[in-house]
Amino acid sequence: MKRILIVKVTSLGDIVETLPVVSDLRRAFPSAKIDWAADAAFADIIRWNPGVDRVLSAPLRKFKKARNWNDLKEIGASISELRAEKYDAIVDIHGVYKSAIIAFIARGKRRFGYLNQDLGERGAAFAYNARFGPRPHTDAWRGMRVSVAEALGYTFDETPDYNVRLPALAYSLDIPRDKRIAMLFHATSADVKKWPKEHWGEVGRWLVARGYTIALPWGTERERGEAQAIAAIVPGAIVLPKVTVEECAHWIQASELVVGTDTGLVHLAHAMQRRTVMLFAATSREHFGIDAPGRSVSVGDHGAPPDVPQVLAAIESATNGAPQAVSGSAETGAMLR
Template identity: 25%
Template structure:
């Protein structure tokens, strides 16, 4: 029997996704993407390019532990080094390949360079003394990181972000409404979501509302008075949420992490955009499965602040009738498949 490859021997044991930092060194790729759910999912495609670039290396993702562990369980990466934002990385052995999928630098570059890599893959950052491809402001997030990895030698494209192919929704599958978002500028009013939920229930659809524990009041406001709408806010793990999304007939949300879960799982969706243009963060594959609603001007030199507290005017311009029309069209298409 042939010996197991050295890289496989150093992968965490089943059920254990986190890695001992002291073991990260030669033969590893340390990838930094210490961001949220949507950001993590847009990195799946370039991560697969990294795998193709260095197929015999162990891929260690420096990211929030729940997200990194989920991608480890899915086989996208081999281990997670828990990391929350741009704080110093724990000491590692060094001699690895570092890949910056977090940002343009210089801070993210500096953190990775401090870990002692033999090579850093990242965008050009003169402040950090690092050459590389030029950062482009006007570029879709998935295309941006795929371009970086392709130029480093790892073929990949938007199609690589899919975690599974599209498949028909099961009989009786619900419509999932996810009303929350990390900032007020990307939160469509609860009263409008409630109007949409009530109409869909009247159409004969099951409606499930999801969210984080901190969004319980928002979810309660959406289901208030809507008989048949199920509030599952705060009850689901990350894997559980992905399971509910995957079994839905359609997902309705603003530009937030759950929209990217629907894209990755090839589930029909309607996504409401506000301060950020969909050309930067919208679904990058399967255009027939995803409807984008946005009232921005694509030629404008600047858009709103995605982290602002107040509802963005472009998102405010989206009406319940528009959302219902888009949802009904997607559900009708689902019924024909």
């Protein structure tokens, strides 16, 4: 196996959780060249993994929103770059039209995709001349690793290796290095994933009482207002200025703890081996959760958002360095307070 192409186009959390596939391939085929095709919005995160030789990116999301001629030209140039190499294996672990088109355009002997029943969009099946096996009965993230390993005939280490190496910044972010920072990722793209402001305030005050300084990131003006509302009820909380994903990653790196909703930046915190608690309200914890005993904990579930005692218990589990039961009982909440 001399050259392999990974196709995973979006989104932030999915891109982050695909990084262990690179490490798996690198161990199985040490001399292979590994390329990755993705949306330009997420290309830098892929470049943080030194196991990727070439990132092929195009501004697909940007063009869809703005229909800009320059973006269209960039997409055309990326197609030429994509077809400049011939691959021994193309693995589309996204399974929708846009990823299938990329897989089809790329030059390769075998183009692997999911079975029809496992595709995100059934019409994507046109692109493949080889298929992964049936989706394994496991979470989405391990499932990608199993699919690629079975298709290309190797085994992998169960402990995922994200291999995230942040580039140094040429300027200072003014991060308070003398404080124990806990980042609360309250913002999310979907309102159904949100957790009440009062709950964030209660968690923030509980953390402040234990010596943490709370940092509140945001992305939109609405989210900034929400961050300010939480800061108003959490003593000493810092509302961050608007930061890029790379700048946010440096804040994560400087933090002792990250608590947040099921969003890409919280997945990034887990990948960066920060102590992390992920809250679920509208998506499946079993399918999309994070888990590293004594370090990363998922709590809540689709249609069953966690209460404050559950989140406090999860924080205890993540920060004590040893796995503990996560309980939602009133008794547990009283104990943790």
